[in-house]
Amino acid sequence: MKTLRGTHYISENHPELLTDESSLSGGNCQAAAWPGDLGESAGFLAECTEDRVPVTISGSRTGVAGGAVPMGGAVLSTERLTGIETLVEGGIIRVRAGETLASVEEYCEKMLPGLFYPPDPTETTASIGGTVATDASGASGYRYGSTRNWVNRITMVLNSGRTLEIARRDHIFTGGRLNHPVLGKLVLPVLERKPFTKNAAGLHISPGMDLIDLFIGSEGRLGLIFDADLKLLEKPEATATLAVFCDEEQFWGLRADIMASKMPVRELEAMAPPCLDFLRKHTEPPEFPGGPWVLETCIEVPRGEKLDTVLEALDVLLEARGISPGCTWGGFDDGERQRLKEFRHLLPETVNRLIAGLAAKDPDIHKVATDTAVPPAKLRAYHEYMRSVLEDTGMEYIVFGHCGQGHLHSNLIPLSSRDMAIAEKAVELMARRAVSLGGTVSAEHGTGKLKKPLLELMYSGKELKGMNLLAEHVSRL
Numbered sequence: 505m506k507t508l509r510g511t512h513y514i515s516e517n518h519p520e521l522l523t524d525e526s527s528l529s530g531g532n533c534q535a536a537a538w539p540g541d542l543g544e545s546a547g548f549l550a551e552c553t554e555d556r557v558p559v560t561i562s563g564s565r566t567g568v569a570g571g572a573v574p575m576g577g578a579v580l581s582t583e584r585l586t587g588i589e590t591l592v593e594g595g596i597i598r599v600r601a602g603e604t605l606a607s608v609e610e611y612c613e614k615m616l617p618g619l620f621y622p623p624d625p626t627e628t629t630a631s632i633g634g635t636v637a638t639d640a641s642g643a644s645g646y647r648y649g650s651t652r653n654w655v656n657r658i659t660m661v662l663n664s665g666r667t668l669e670i671a672r673r674d675h676i677f678t679g680g681r682l683n684h685p686v687l688g689k690l691v692l693p694v695l696e697r698k699p700f701t702k703n704a705a706g707l708h709i710s711p712g713m714d715l716i717d718l719f720i721g722s723e724g725r726l727g728l729i730f731d732a733d734l735k736l737l738e739k740p741e742a743t744a745t746l747a748v749f750c751d752e753e754q755f756w757g758l759r760a761d762i763m764a765s766k767m768p769v770r771e772l773e774a775m776a777p778p779c780l781d782f783l784r785k786h787t788e789p790p791e792f793p794g795g796p797w798v799l800e801t802c803i804e805v806p807r808g809e810k811l812d813t814v815l816e817a818l819d820v821l822l823e824a825r826g827i828s829p830g831c832t833w834g835g836f837d838d839g840e841r842q843r844l845k846e847f848r849h850l851l852p853e854t855v856n857r858l859i860a861g862l863a864a865k866d867p868d869i870h871k872v873a874t875d876t877a878v879p880p881a882k883l884r885a886y887h888e889y890m891r892s893v894l895e896d897t898g899m900e901y902i903v904f905g906h907c908g909q910g911h912l913h914s915n916l917i918p919l920s921s922r923d924m925a926i927a928e929k930a931v932e933l934m935a936r937r938a939v940s941l942g943g944t945v946s947a948e949h950g951t952g953k954l955k956k957p958l959l960e961l962m963y964s965g966k967e968l969k970g971m972n973l974l975a976e977h978v979s980r981l
């Protein structure tokens with residue numbers, strides 16, 4: 505196993521281990537290891553635990569909440585934990601933590617054509633371990649939910665080095681309690697409120713939940729997710745992807761129409777103003793056929809049905825809102841769909857690139873963004889609030905994301921330490937408002953290091969203490 509020691513040596517030779525896509529600075533560690541199998545992973549974790557050295561698990565470091573950034577201790581990189589095998593031809597694969605979403609997609613195309621892995625958390629270089637650890641979700645979450653819905657079994661390596669297989673449905677909590685042969689007595693904290701939205705803030709807690717769901721989304725707090733059995737799904741006959749460039753009324757109207765329709769909608773995404781101006785300023789996009797709002801949707805064509813039927817239904821909706829077909833981009837084959845996906849991906853990529861450049865000059869600067877979600881029916885009112893808070897900062901910003909799930913990300917571009925303070929205050933205000941509307945402070949990116957203070961807006965001291973006690977109990981085993 506490749507292992508390196510020495511804080512200075514690691515920062516000189518492996519600076520990539522010390523930050524992630526959040527550009528959070530200050531990362532450091534005294535040791536780093538790249539285990540290649542279960543035994544090496546367990547050995548390194550056990551050794552660190554014996555020496556009382558905390559370990560940060562590092563996947564592909566595409567995380568935007570600073571979770572993989574070590575603040576001392578050691579790093580376990582999952583880079584060498586690779587391998588994919590088919591368990592069930594009909595659609596279950598076992599994937600080691602270090603494989604990426606892109607490699608899973610490639611594997612399915614080659615080995616299991618006709619099947620696909622539904623969660624699509626945008627950044628295809630993310631590791632499978634990282635996506636399970638953060639319970640990532642993306643555009644297709646509208647139809648398929650988050651990663652946890654697609655994980656059947658995991659192998660966990662606890663901090664002591666003990667390994668544990670956890671299969672779905674093997675261990676279910678009753679009334680928030682579970683007695684497990686290895687984990688002992690587990691008691692879930694009682695949560696006073698649960699957001700009426702997707703949620704990735706803190707540990708996943710629900711009184712009658714499956715044990716596997718405690719580990720999915722645990723962000724490395726409960727040990728290493730070594731591998732995961734992922735469920736695949738049969739591809740639909742076809743998909744129709746459409747980006748509609750429209751005005752604000754048309755945007756909200758069309759969003760409501762699509763949500764109310766009976767079509768199998770896979771994705772419902774938004775780019776709010778000033779996203780298009782932001783892209784014009786910082787990238788070289790093609791000319792947009794309208795705007796300033798963009799609604800993107802992907803509709804599945806069920807097996808045995810025709811693409812034309814879906815296109816006709818979409819045409820009716822567009823016409824009713826006075827949107828001409830000339831104000832749309834369509835994607836009906838793989839190439840066009842990919843181009844639309846890249847167009848959407850350009851926004852977070854460009855923000856992260858700008859922030860990385862600013863952070864290189866000023867270590868106080870890092871990504872400042874919201875990952876808040878509110879019940880979908882309250883999104884329009886919440887967006888209005890977001891817009892006023894963001895305008896008040898006087899900074900450049902964008903708002904985009906998963907509008908079908910009440911989940912719009914805002915990203916600010918702070919240019920100085922003073923801007924950072926203003927931007928962080930704005931994030932706090934938006935998080936407070938999301939919670940008051942029945943939402944969450946983190947819907948998909950997890951808590952990491954950057955979102956930790958926001959947990960207090962959502963959970964009481966008692967609830968957070970309960971989560972910490974649970975995590976401490978598991979990490980001591």
Ligand SMILES: Cc1cc2nc3c(=O)[nH]c(=O)nc-3n(C[C@H](O)[C@H](O)[C@H](O)COP(=O)(O)OP(=O)(O)OC[C@H]3O[C@@H](n4cnc5c(N)ncnc54)[C@H](O)[C@@H]3O)c2cc1C
Pocket residue numbers: 524525560561562563564565566567568570571572582601624625626627629630631632633634635636637638639640641642643723724725727728729730849852853856948949952
């Ligand atoms: C351009 C861009 C777009 C993005 N879009 C989305 C999106 O749409 N939806 C979304 O959910 N996320 C999105 N992300 C964030 C990111 O891709 C996800 O959070 C992803 O799941 C992180 O995977 P990773 O391998 O990079 O994990 P890392 O960043 O390396 O780690 C993330 C956290 O998981 C822990 N961890 C990693 N691997 C393991 C493991 N094997 N066992 C235990 N703990 C582990 C780490 O300690 C850390 O706390 C985006 C990121 C970028 C850069």
